[in-house]
Amino acid sequence: MEILDYFPIRGKLSRGQQERLSSSAVLKNFDKGTLLHNGVADCNGLFLVQSGQLRAYTISDEGREVTLYRLFEGDICLFSASCIMRSIQFDVTIEAEKASGIWIIPSETYKSIMEESAPLANFTNEIMAARFSEVMWLLDQVMWKSFDKRLAEFLLEEANIEGTNKLKITHEAIGNHLGNAREVVTRMLRYFQTEGFVKLSRGVITICSPDALRKIGKN
């Protein structure tokens, strides 16, 4: 993907603005597990995901984590350039969940074009609204959904992302996604196992009955 391909409104940018976007972007490769951004104090630039997978999450004072959303190939990460907007007053941490190739557009470059281009400003608005929608979904989940439903949905989502029913993920990692302690995850997984929904073995969770998990998630 070329830089401008990330911007469906590219045709509404002037030749000069297109140039500035394209020429300022730098491609960097990150190993799995690398922290790319850590809170509002960081303002490294806009991340365009060329390959791999990013995870955006928040951390409590006690160090517990909850996943806000994931970013895949073709997605744009706005909060890594949080200084482009004064009113972004919250900390998001971004890590490479898989080895990733990321185009980085410097915050100042992006901001200066956004200030002169209504199409780019409105496109940025749409990105933020999309992330906002994901966080509202999460809020809804943690407010009203019991943990068995959230865990069932998470396992199905993982299977979908990874394209396999054999998930290589630790109970602790699941806890960090869902904002729960590892023990809580282990207990619920064991319950799922006794019901025959999953099979647990060292480092692997095998989904035996996606239908049963789907049913739990929907209840």
Place this chain on the structure above:
Amino acid sequence: MEILDYFPIRGKLSRGQQERLSSSAVLKNFDKGTLLHNGVADCNGLFLVQSGQLRAYTISDEGREVTLYRLFEGDICLFSASCIMRSIQFDVTIEAEKASGIWIIPSETYKSIMEESAPLANFTNEIMAARFSEVMWLLDQVMWKSFDKRLAEFLLEEANIEGTNKLKITHEAIGNHLGNAREVVTRMLRYFQTEGFVKLSRGVITICSPDALRKIGKN
């Protein structure tokens, strides 16, 4: 407040754009408790709070509520005009928490100016980022804070908004703000009473020790 006073970037709008904003706005008065907006299907327009107080909240499938944020004099409500952005994919309900005077700018008018004016688009971005920040704060609260802390902070916030330590609010209303059942609120308030932090009487909660509540909220 004049319409244009709500927009600190008004000087960057053309005379024609200023005219369109001002002349399209209609002032409406709403009684306390009126529903002004109900989910993405509604798109009544941008609300500018002239007087009174609005409450933005979400409702679970079971009808339970949680307050997202409040809007006061001088604030702008974006989600009542959710159709100005395609990516706003979540339902927010807005009610007049007090009798309110609201300027309404039709969504189409606002959208058309936003599409041609980078300053207005960027200002809209800032409004959304500010609301996003409030929701992130809420997420943080419900994820990591115990209910006693949230209730203590809520009581102090109410006292601050109302300018009194005698709060005329039902336990059910508090439950609707915090996303908890009435019984849970009553139980915790009774505990606060036995500790001498508050005094409960018919329809009134009197804060006896703001300092004690502050201490709970911070823990």
